[in-house]
Amino acid sequence: MAAPAPTARSWAWLGMLPFTLFALMFLLVPTMFIVVGAFRAEGGGFTLDHVMNLFTPSILAAFSISIRISLASAFLGCVIGFAVACSITVGGLPGWIRGPLLTFSGVASNFAGVPLAFAFLATLGRLGLVTVFLREWFGINIYALGFNLLSFWGLTLTYLFFQIPLMILIVTPALDGLRREWREAAEVLGASRAQYWWMVAFPILWPTLLGTLALLFANAFGAVATAYALTGSSLSIVPIVLFAQIRGDVLQDPHIGYALAFGMIVVTGIGNAFYIWMRSRAERWIK
Amino acid sequence: EVPQALIDAAKAEGTLTTIALPHDWCNYGGVIEGFKAKYGIAVNELNPDAGSADELEAIRANKDNTGPQAPDVIDVGFSFGPAAVKDGLLQPYKVSTWDEIPDNVKDPEGLWYGDYYGVLSFAVNTDIVTDPPKDWADLLKPEFANSVALAGDPRASNQAILGVYAAGLAAGGAAGADAGEKGLAYFAEMNKAGNFVPVIGKSGTLAQGATPVVVWWDYNALSGRDALNGNPPVEVIVPESGVVAGVYAQGISAYAPHPNAAKLWMEYLYSDEGQLKWLEGYCHPIRFNAMAKAGTIPQELLDKLPPAAAYEKAVFPTLEEQEAMKTAITGGWDKVVGANVQ
Amino acid sequence: MAFLDITRLEKFYGTTHVVKDFNLAVEKGEFISFLGPSGCGKTTTLRMVAGFETPSSGSIRIDGRDVVNLRPNQRNIGMVFQAYALFPNLTVAQNIGFGLKVAGRPRAEIDERVREMLGIIHLPELGGRFPFQLSGGQQQRVALARALAIRPKLLLLDEPLSALDAKIRVSLRQEIRAIQKKLGITTIYVTHDQEEALSMSDRIVVMNAGVAEQVGDPFTIYNRPATRFVAGFVGTLNALDAIVTDPATGSITLDGQPIRLNRPIDAAAGASIGLALRPETLALGPRPETDGSLRGTVRDVQFLGSVLRVRVALDGQVVALDSFNTAALRPPAVGDAVEVSFATADVLVSDG
Amino acid sequence: MAFLDITRLEKFYGTTHVVKDFNLAVEKGEFISFLGPSGCGKTTTLRMVAGFETPSSGSIRIDGRDVVNLRPNQRNIGMVFQAYALFPNLTVAQNIGFGLKVAGRPRAEIDERVREMLGIIHLPELGGRFPFQLSGGQQQRVALARALAIRPKLLLLDEPLSALDAKIRVSLRQEIRAIQKKLGITTIYVTHDQEEALSMSDRIVVMNAGVAEQVGDPFTIYNRPATRFVAGFVGTLNALDAIVTDPATGSITLDGQPIRLNRPIDAAAGASIGLALRPETLALGPRPETDGSLRGTVRDVQFLGSVLRVRVALDGQVVALDSFNTAALRPPAVGDAVEVSFATADVLVSDG
Amino acid sequence: MKPSRIWAWLALAVGALYFALPLIGTIEFSLRMRRGVYSFDAYRAVLSDPQFRATFSFSVFMALMTIVLGVLVIAPTAYWVRLKLPRWRPIVEFITLLPLVVPPIVLVFGYIRLYNTSSWLPLTGTAGGTNLLLLAGYTVLALPYMYRAVDTGLRTIDVATLTEAAQSLGAGWITIMARIILPNIMVAILSGAFLTFAIVIGEFVLAALLNRPAFGPYLQVLGANRAYEPAALAVITFAITWACMGLIQLVTRLQKHTQVPR
Numbered sequence A: 001m002a003a004p005a006p007t008a009r010s011w012a013w014l015g016m017l018p019f020t021l022f023a024l025m026f027l028l029v030p031t032m033f034i035v036v037g038a039f040r041a042e043g044g045g046f047t048l049d050h051v052m053n054l055f056t057p058s059i060l061a062a063f064s065i066s067i068r069i070s071l072a073s074a075f076l077g078c079v080i081g082f083a084v085a086c087s088i089t090v091g092g093l094p095g096w097i098r099g100p101l102l103t104f105s106g107v108a109s110n111f112a113g114v115p116l117a118f119a120f121l122a123t124l125g126r127l128g129l130v131t132v133f134l135r136e137w138f139g140i141n142i143y144a145l146g147f148n149l150l151s152f153w154g155l156t157l158t159y160l161f162f163q164i165p166l167m168i169l170i171v172t173p174a175l176d177g178l179r180r181e182w183r184e185a186a187e188v189l190g191a192s193r194a195q196y197w198w199m200v201a202f203p204i205l206w207p208t209l210l211g212t213l214a215l216l217f218a219n220a221f222g223a224v225a226t227a228y229a230l231t232g233s234s235l236s237i238v239p240i241v242l243f244a245q246i247r248g249d250v251l252q253d254p255h256i257g258y259a260l261a262f263g264m265i266v267v268t269g270i271g272n273a274f275y276i277w278m279r280s281r282a283e284r285w286i287k
Numbered sequence B: 001e002v003p004q005a006l007i008d009a010a011k012a013e014g015t016l017t018t019i020a021l022p023h024d025w026c027n028y029g030g031v032i033e034g035f036k037a038k039y040g041i042a043v044n045e046l047n048p049d050a051g052s053a054d055e056l057e058a059i060r061a062n063k064d065n066t067g068p069q070a071p072d073v074i075d076v077g078f079s080f081g082p083a084a085v086k087d088g089l090l091q092p093y094k095v096s097t098w099d100e101i102p103d104n105v106k107d108p109e110g111l112w113y114g115d116y117y118g119v120l121s122f123a124v125n126t127d128i129v130t131d132p133p134k135d136w137a138d139l140l141k142p143e144f145a146n147s148v149a150l151a152g153d154p155r156a157s158n159q160a161i162l163g164v165y166a167a168g169l170a171a172g173g174a175a176g177a178d179a180g181e182k183g184l185a186y187f188a189e190m191n192k193a194g195n196f197v198p199v200i201g202k203s204g205t206l207a208q209g210a211t212p213v214v215v216w217w218d219y220n221a222l223s224g225r226d227a228l229n230g231n232p233p234v235e236v237i238v239p240e241s242g243v244v245a246g247v248y249a250q251g252i253s254a255y256a257p258h259p260n261a262a263k264l265w266m267e268y269l270y271s272d273e274g275q276l277k278w279l280e281g282y283c284h285p286i287r288f289n290a291m292a293k294a295g296t297i298p299q300e301l302l303d304k305l306p307p308a309a310a311y312e313k314a315v316f317p318t319l320e321e322q323e324a325m326k327t328a329i330t331g332g333w334d335k336v337v338g339a340n341v342q
Numbered sequence C, D: 001m002a003f004l005d006i007t008r009l010e011k012f013y014g015t016t017h018v019v020k021d022f023n024l025a026v027e028k029g030e031f032i033s034f035l036g037p038s039g040c041g042k043t044t045t046l047r048m049v050a051g052f053e054t055p056s057s058g059s060i061r062i063d064g065r066d067v068v069n070l071r072p073n074q075r076n077i078g079m080v081f082q083a084y085a086l087f088p089n090l091t092v093a094q095n096i097g098f099g100l101k102v103a104g105r106p107r108a109e110i111d112e113r114v115r116e117m118l119g120i121i122h123l124p125e126l127g128g129r130f131p132f133q134l135s136g137g138q139q140q141r142v143a144l145a146r147a148l149a150i151r152p153k154l155l156l157l158d159e160p161l162s163a164l165d166a167k168i169r170v171s172l173r174q175e176i177r178a179i180q181k182k183l184g185i186t187t188i189y190v191t192h193d194q195e196e197a198l199s200m201s202d203r204i205v206v207m208n209a210g211v212a213e214q215v216g217d218p219f220t221i222y223n224r225p226a227t228r229f230v231a232g233f234v235g236t237l238n239a240l241d242a243i244v245t246d247p248a249t250g251s252i253t254l255d256g257q258p259i260r261l262n263r264p265i266d267a268a269a270g271a272s273i274g275l276a277l278r279p280e281t282l283a284l285g286p287r288p289e290t291d292g293s294l295r296g297t298v299r300d301v302q303f304l305g306s307v308l309r310v311r312v313a314l315d316g317q318v319v320a321l322d323s324f325n326t327a328a329l330r331p332p333a334v335g336d337a338v339e340v341s342f343a344t345a346d347v348l349v350s351d352g
Numbered sequence E: 001m002k003p004s005r006i007w008a009w010l011a012l013a014v015g016a017l018y019f020a021l022p023l024i025g026t027i028e029f030s031l032r033m034r035r036g037v038y039s040f041d042a043y044r045a046v047l048s049d050p051q052f053r054a055t056f057s058f059s060v061f062m063a064l065m066t067i068v069l070g071v072l073v074i075a076p077t078a079y080w081v082r083l084k085l086p087r088w089r090p091i092v093e094f095i096t097l098l099p100l101v102v103p104p105i106v107l108v109f110g111y112i113r114l115y116n117t118s119s120w121l122p123l124t125g126t127a128g129g130t131n132l133l134l135l136a137g138y139t140v141l142a143l144p145y146m147y148r149a150v151d152t153g154l155r156t157i158d159v160a161t162l163t164e165a166a167q168s169l170g171a172g173w174i175t176i177m178a179r180i181i182l183p184n185i186m187v188a189i190l191s192g193a194f195l196t197f198a199i200v201i202g203e204f205v206l207a208a209l210l211n212r213p214a215f216g217p218y219l220q221v222l223g224a225n226r227a228y229e230p231a232a233l234a235v236i237t238f239a240i241t242w243a244c245m246g247l248i249q250l251v252t253r254l255q256k257h258t259q260v261p262r
């Protein structure tokens, strides 16, 4: 049997034209225009110097802590957001909660920057509402217990304010897509809720969860405004270093800034490649 | 004394595009109103939040653009003047009051010139801090636990880096890199003592109590105090030692779509009227001394300023000194303060 | 005490009353079918037994224990869903082995059972495929194997064979029945296929609009239907109107033609009554063993394979009659004048 | 020139050859069934006609025009899917009216057609419901109505009745046939239900493992099956082995019992041959019109409603025979010794 | 059923606390403008500014346009990728993640260089052109969220079968998209729309550097050196954005068909 040759020429790629054009015009080319600056020497020639500059200990450290914060907040955001989304879809909460919660998530997922930083300072800062309340009423000094808002965990906690809602918004439709019969079939075969989730629901949701994790990671990785407003001078994370280079009043080496931007794109690319690799393993059962 | 031809040409252009001018900064709100009122030229304000590097980048990006995105004039940190010249981003213009601008704060060709300055001061929320600090050394005392903030990130903000430098000078550092090192050591100690709050200090955090002491340009501190209007009460203190003055520089974009309006704006800024408007925002205009000598400054404006004695001690870092201490501070800051973050 | 005991079961969806006063006692090892038209509540009743729907009222006892508040996975029930409900992320073999894996059975046992099940459903090669790679019928067989693999106490099947061809359907129905008997699994089988219900079941529940119209063994259901609905739904039925001429001798006229039933009729002379006659009790042409006959013309002829169905028009009413098809015998032509004969004992009489 | 002309159609999924050298010419207005076991490629062939799958090779012409490169929505085809495929966001009425709305028909016409269709599928009340509020069978009826509403040139039905009960199935199949005839819609009907195929079709395509084994009218398919597969798949068949004793007179022995076919057999004496006998051609006890008989004991009795299937064990082999059920006649008991009679003309002989 | 409901409530309660407290902290502070007592002075100051309304409505308008453009660009693409070009998915997904890590400032300077007054497409020359550019920029910023939302939505429906059913009834691509696919992923689109809306309302850098009178820059100008007003503004923005989303949801109440009991 000769292997079949497709008879009709496929024009399916034509359907990608609008998006490709749009992305080229308004995302890829404009970004390239600037980011090639990372490879441009003073005189105008090509150079790898700026990119090599990324491999200094302080910038590497910045990448490292950025990646760790992004991973932590993305992971926690996924877990918690998933739990909340479950509780409004399959958890049996009354239907009316769903609408307001989703709209709230829409707002909260973009509540960032100065207002968010301030809100957390006013709540969990050293003179924040909750801090003072706990101290005055219960004699608990959370700062004495090692809590610090302006730290890795503090930043992660703050990022969660937009990460969790983002997760809720993205994952709710996926949960809606779980068919009732799957749960019932599992139950009737003797599976507990946990077994159903572990053996059926999670694997089915896995590609979505991975995708959202990648999204949340990039979301945190690029979030400059909140980090800057909250821990302006304390955390050395990539977006802040980048900010200092191309936007600051002091330093000014746009080339290094562009190299940093390039580095962020590369890190995101690696993260995405990893996600796609994981997903391709998880998605064999999809047409 | 402003040539009528310039006024006419500027009016013909009709618009001036500015960038990075927050209305609360040096009374820029008033300045812009005054300019509009006087010449009837529209002012198109771009990103008031921009930093100095943004401003240069905006000129670069708009090289071929004459749309409303292209800034005509910029107001940047002192060291950005020469940097902009190096990249050919500015065009020369000498205002009619050129001679009254001190030589060490202007480009001989008129590509940029210093515009105003202030000294770094402590803005203190006296609801929380009942015994305000008098000098840098005070801030290390235990009663200032969790209290002191800079008004920016020393890696990105001119204001914050000069704050570190000032502390270094106060600690006996020699102008330049040495004071930078000493300033870092000072903040390292403050950080270790738990007094430093690594948050960007601003009106909100000052009033809310997260940062009861903010190291700030005196003009920002004073207008911030006025805006708070006693709730909470704020005291602005110029430290006894380590008084550092920061100068900003003004220039016209090499690609300005409205070059004449830009020149007219410069004329306005450096006229008595423009200079006094800045002073209303507590900024010392660059012609302050000349005008004081000429007696053209109303007494009530002078009365509202911090005691003149404070300014007599003010140090104006040279470009070279700035370059040296900048390298020291931005390079070392992460190790000093970033280290406490985990 | 019955193994499965359903009493006064009711179910409302909102204000729609979909299951009404349903009572059923199923003995251990019995094979019960729910038979009824689409939408009559078969699935709903089954789902209440499985624990997926909460009854609006009534009780369900399994092995003496009230299960209404028990979760489905605590009921030790096997179920095959109308829409297959295979787990899309698991292979065929993993689907089948799911229940055993969940129960923590050793790997070797699972593999063994899966192999056995794949054999039973005639798909020994397809263990490694994912559900999307199967045809509809193949999916349904896998769903069946999955439910059987755990050897449940109670097996619930919701039209498990409806997507299969007759050949496999017949063989699987024997297979199911054999396994069921061997393992003594009490089984409820939902179907809309009369033949399936009649051939497999110990007893049949005929449902209509949420009500169990009749519960009985296949023979009784078919031959002594309790209600008109049951008579009409199970098997084909000629429902005819006739006029009583003499109640005592059972003389009537049907579209003007006289028939004598030779038994008394509980109706007055001149009254209209309903007659019911199964097509297979009618024959074309006179036969020695029949004692009734009607004349008419052939309206149409349907070839159903083993059976020829001929519809004969009387004077207004139509009777259908079935005869076995033989290659030798060519069917009558439309328009032929024919005589239809039957045994009067086979005529069921109901009130008009 | 046929209305639908399929020539040398082939389809591979990867390396799996699911449709092989498929040829078919369908006349305008004809009703063709694809009949075959699960997984034999019925759906795949249908989907190639509809345009959802691209053939690996071969041509499909509708009304003389090669449609292989035509998009599905340009082929004016109505289709009912095996999995319903109702639009979940549209009501029943909107689903049915969808095709007309897409075609820009006036509102009044759409409403009218929808009402008519709802009547045809016996769901006049449910126009306002959403698909998730329907039972499986109701959904399938709506899917049917949706496809019919556009009065397509070519109607493709993929097991449209498989989720329905026999009652509705029979009435719908007459309905479909009537509409189809009235509108003259050329129709391809995929089914695994032999009775459905036999009763509805002008011609039947019996498929097996991707191959069209036989194409012919129902009578021919049933009574003169071209291959063993067709014989076995369409209807029930007793396949028996016998030994030839005298080829000239057609004398053979079956499990030791002599039968004389009275026609020559194309095999040597002592050779083993295969016999095929339909259960409905066999009868219990001697009958006047039969000329063959066998003795055995009753192995089991299945009650199929109108039909009783008795399986009789000979000396090793088993024959099934069907007889009509009559309430008067109680079926034989398992273990009874019986005589099975048949007409030797009904015995099909194939090579051993 | 019972225990899972308790857990659901518990999770909700903890979540509510976590999300409410920072907002309460902000609200509390915004009320402290007058010394010693709570007052709405800060709100009065904000709301009495006519520019507030002008810029806010500009941004709402832009947000709605962005949602429309975003759905038009992204939904068909995601659908097409799912239906016909699964191999393209990794590329498309990577592209849609880029806006999260490319700093907006890089983007906007790129725009200005590409579309300046002396370029091949001088969009920045006119207000209308600049609005278009801003719209495109906003759509780019919304890309990651919108794409992800739409794609998860598509995952939950049987795209292929529904498409085939519609095709067999004569529907073309546009009809299929508008009448079948979009309505069935409305919940997902809505999620994407919420995110887009919130992004556009708060966006600052693009609007500022493209010099459009949007709400973000206004927030910045007003809030730069004030204490209480920014807090009040944050609260107001939060509330109005939430209300707008509620409105969007009301308008898009086409979801009767998804209310499947679970």
Ligand SMILES: Nc1ncnc2c1ncn2[C@@H]1O[C@H](COP(=O)(O)OP(=O)(O)OP(=O)(O)O)[C@@H](O)[C@H]1O
Pocket: C013, C016, C018, C036, C037, C038, C039, C040, C041, C042, C043, C044, C045, C082, C192, D132, D133, D134, D135, D136, D137, D138, D163, E261
């Ligand atoms: N969620 C629901 N809301 C309202 N009515 C419903 C719901 N689910 C089912 N019904 C109705 O309840 C009745 C019984 O449905 P059920 O699924 O039990 O029927 P069934 O006997 O299994 O039919 P089929 O043979 O077609 O599967 C039907 O009329 C159906 O329309």
Ligand SMILES: Nc1ncnc2c1ncn2[C@@H]1O[C@H](COP(=O)(O)OP(=O)(O)OP(=O)(O)O)[C@@H](O)[C@H]1O
Pocket: C132, C133, C134, C135, C136, C137, C138, C163, D013, D016, D018, D036, D037, D038, D039, D040, D041, D042, D043, D044, D045, D082, D192
């Ligand atoms: N995507 C696929 N990849 C590989 N094999 C497939 C795929 N789709 C179908 N098949 C195989 O092709 C064969 C024909 O499938 P098809 O759906 O046409 O069967 P069918 O005759 O319609 O069966 P049924 O009556 O069960 O619906 C089956 O063996 C099936 O497993």
Ligand SMILES: NCCCCNCCCN
Pocket: A249, B019, B020, B021, B022, B025, B048, B049, B050, B051, B052, B075, B076, B077, B248
């Ligand atoms: N034109 C003034 C110098 C630039 C100062 N930027 C301050 C922005 C406040 N974030």
Ligand SMILES: [Mg+2]
Pocket: C042, C043, C044, C082, C158, D135, D136
């Ligand atoms: Mg059902």
Ligand SMILES: [Mg+2]
Pocket: C135, C136, D042, D043, D044, D082, D158
């Ligand atoms: Mg099929």
